[in-house]
Amino acid sequence: MSKTAVDVVVIGAGPVGLTLANLLGQQGVEVLLVEQGEKLIDYPRAVGVDDEALRAMQTAGLVDEVLPHTIPDQKIYMVNGERMILSEVNPTTREFGWPRRNGFVQPLVDQVLLDGLDRFPNAAVRFGAEVTDLVEDADGVVATLAGGETVRARYGVAAEGGASPTRKRLGISFEGETRPTDGIVIDVANDPIGTPHAVFGGDPARSYASIALPHGIRRWEFTLFEHETADLVDDDAFIFGLLAPHVPDPGKLDIIRRRVYRHHARIAGRFRHGRIFLAGDAAHVMPVVGGQGWNSGIRDAFNLGWKLAAVLKGLSTDALLDTYETERRGHVTQMVAVSLGMAKEMTDHDPEKAAERDRLAANRTPEEREAQKRQAFKPQPKFERGVVVHTPLPTFKTLPARDVPRLAGSIFPQPRATDADGVEMLLDEATGQGWRVITWNNDPTAFLPGERLAVLERLGAHLVQVVPTTQLPWARKHAAAGVTVVGDLGGESSLQAWFDAHPVGAVIVRPDHVIAAECLAQELGDVLGKVFEAACIA
Structure with a gap:
């Protein structure tokens, strides 16, 4: 039985594990990233990266490699069954230095993150390495791989997805709900539509999304009904029937991939178990409608990365790591709730509820429409506790008396x-x-x-x-x-x-x-x- 010793073992070479490994590698931390699969996943997942995540890519020194796989300032139209616009999402600010909404091709960005690890002799990745157990002892953690090999580390991070075996072995709850219907994703090359925006269709007959992606790719997502089974994804006649209202000739489409997925909205009972941490989908999952699952995982990696590095370098005590959950749980709870609310609003097939939604949308004030446009519904991270010091508003006469919110715990801008x-x-x-x-x-x-x-x-x-x-x-x-x-x-x-x-x-x-x-x-x-x-x- 061979043994390997590192500072941090990260399980799962998805975007969260890859980002965390890059951030730790950048800080000189010895990190081993292990992945059960033989290569990166290439099936349909996230399609939107936000400004906070791009800033994290900038911090990791990889944003220039990521940007070629993005569509900046991608506009979203929410429409009803008659294609009438319910709301428009088009934030154009650069508060954090980058466009707030960007379409992207996740497998290509994941590859950028994987290639980024080549910069660091202290970072390694192992594919085809299934972790069968991860346990804590007095000195750290021990990960056991499927062949008997063990990896000893001072800390372990489970970022292996919503079905996280680590979370299950630790007995950590995963409370929330699963939507009663599945969705089907279809990615197509040589985009037959050719427009740059995305459309989310709240059609009570069948909800859908049509999203332009970089490099001439278009994604469609359709809701399946409860009586429709997952094996329909392989039925060309069914797939062409879904696409027929969207393109002139579905039979001529260059379909790259198609896959069925489930809508979950769940949060782990805790994000830390001693020296083991949960991150990304292992800690929280949310419906894809809000476009924040990938970005929320990147926030996890960004928050945890600098803290692990500080502790491992002897700059901070282990108590700093308690602030990871303290800070991340509140924000991700908000994000899950927003995503779930959007999913219910846009995928509900009850005609009466859809009509009420349309009526409310038609009666929005100009101010409400502008708030939707600038994506005001998306909660910004704001930590009340953790590595935050709240100072009182000064009362000195030199300063005008203004009711200004304190910004400690929020993100500093990047002009x-x-x-x-x-x-x-x-x-x-x-x-x-x-x-x-x-x-x-x-x-x-x-x-x-x-x-x-x-x-x-x-x-x-x-x-x-x-x-x-x-x-x-x-x-x-x-x-x-x-x-x-x-x-x-x-x-x-x-x-x-x-x-x-x-x-x-x-x-x-x-x-x-x-x-x-x-x-x-x-x-x-x-x-x-x-x-x-x-x-x-x-």
């Missing part, structure tokens, strides 16, 4: 800015990745005692001084040692606009771009100390 030489780029590229202390106009070191600076240095944090581009030559000349100067471009989405809108002069940003705390410049030293406590800095 375009410049480096110290005036070269324009996205903010994360200008500041550097990892922990960041960002101040407007001020030298951050002027407000930080030596012991705080020493901890920041140990964390590899970036001290960032943001100034208007007019001040760049002066700021670059007079910047303190170790301070990164960033030029603000001005305008509605600039950092100056962000600081104008919030009564703070400093913000502490975590490696996953979440605001750990915000404060006045003079408070920075004390608030940073509280952040260190929340992050269990060793």
